[in-house]
Amino acid sequence: MDVRIQQSVVANLSHRPAPVEVGPFVIGMDPTTTSPHINYATPRPGAAITAADVTALVAAFRAADRKPRLEYVVSCAPDLEALLTAAGFVVEARHTYLLCVPDTLAAPPALDRFGLREPATDPERTALISAQNEAFGGDPVASEADVARLRRTQDAGGVAVMAVTDDGTCAGGGGAVPPTGGVSEVAGIAVRTPYRRQGLAGAITADITRRLFDRETEIAWLEASGEDSWRVYERVGYRPAGERLYIALD
Known part of the structure; x- marks a missing residue:
């Protein structure tokens, strides 16, 4: 694997x-x-x-x-x-990656306040990227290059999902790279602070993964940044699989 x-x-x-x-x-x-x-x-x-x-x-x-x-x-x-x-070079981090296959994917509880959909326009892509940037503590402004990069990813067969409230606010989202060899990486799972602890991260992850499997992807994989996210991913069917290294030269 x-x-x-x-x-x-x-x-x-x-x-x-x-x-x-x-x-x-x-x-x-x-x-x-x-x-x-x-x-x-x-x-x-x-x-x-x-x-x-x-x-x-x-x-x-x-x-x-x-x-x-x-x-x-x-x-x-x-x-x-x-x-x-x-x-x-200096090691930045070591992460255990987790993977999911169609047989292990679990559906999380239904969400009452949010809808999940793929962004279809550049304003929607901008809203998704801005929510991700905000959730990760970065500049919430999405650049034109960021939007173009996401559009290219979708056009190439990748997945993007945004969580939208009843009033149209983007509460978070995530995505996955275009599958190659039946494998795709899920990444960027983010929920803005006011909408956390409501099951949204798990719902976004499961929805992205389901969309990948609907497109005949065989394996989805991701990395957890901490114990909380690890538990979220395990609840929707991801399992520990191997180790990845991040290393850089200043």
């Missing part, structure tokens, strides 16, 4: 607007943003990697004026961390 997840990450980064291949690595470059959470690299699973490859990777990031950073499934490149730390 680790290999399928890592292969899906490689494919996702390869579909960025300006991907760069450096030996065994793929960098998912996006010229519209300098965010290291979008412009990062990952290794091809099982590839032989040398210190020279790491040096070339850093040079490619520097040439693009981007922060050298990687995310990957640890078991798919077990010797890479030592090479990276020797080159000055």
Whole structure:
């Protein structure tokens, strides 16, 4: 399973607007943003990697004026961390990823105050991104580049879901990247502060996952940022599966 997840990450980064291949690595470059959470690299699973490859990777990031950073499934490149730390990289985080398949997906209780739907217009996409930014403590303003990026994701077969109150307010949402090889990553699950503790995060996660499975995706996966979100995801059918590493060079 680790290999399928890592292969899906490689494919996702390869579909960025300006991907760069450096030996065994793929960098998912996006010229519209300098965010290291979008412009990062990952290794091809099982590839032989040398210190020279790491040096070339850093040079490619520097040439693009981007922060050298990687995310990957640890078991798919077990010797890479030592090479990276020797080159000055510092571990940001280790996360257990969770996955869900159609047989384990559980429907959460119905919501009375909210509707779940995919944003179909740029104003709706703007509302979704703004709610996510606010929930994650960032600038609530959604840029034109952010909206265009979400539109491209949807056009390519990805999923976006927004939770809307009776008066039309976007309370939160999330999404999933276009599936590749029957696998898709669910991410960005966010609920604005006034609407938390009402079951909305679980409902959003389950709805995104159901939409993926309706489109014949075989495996959905995500990462939990803490115990609360871990419990939310487990309640709708996600189960722990493997470890991913986040590591960067300042």
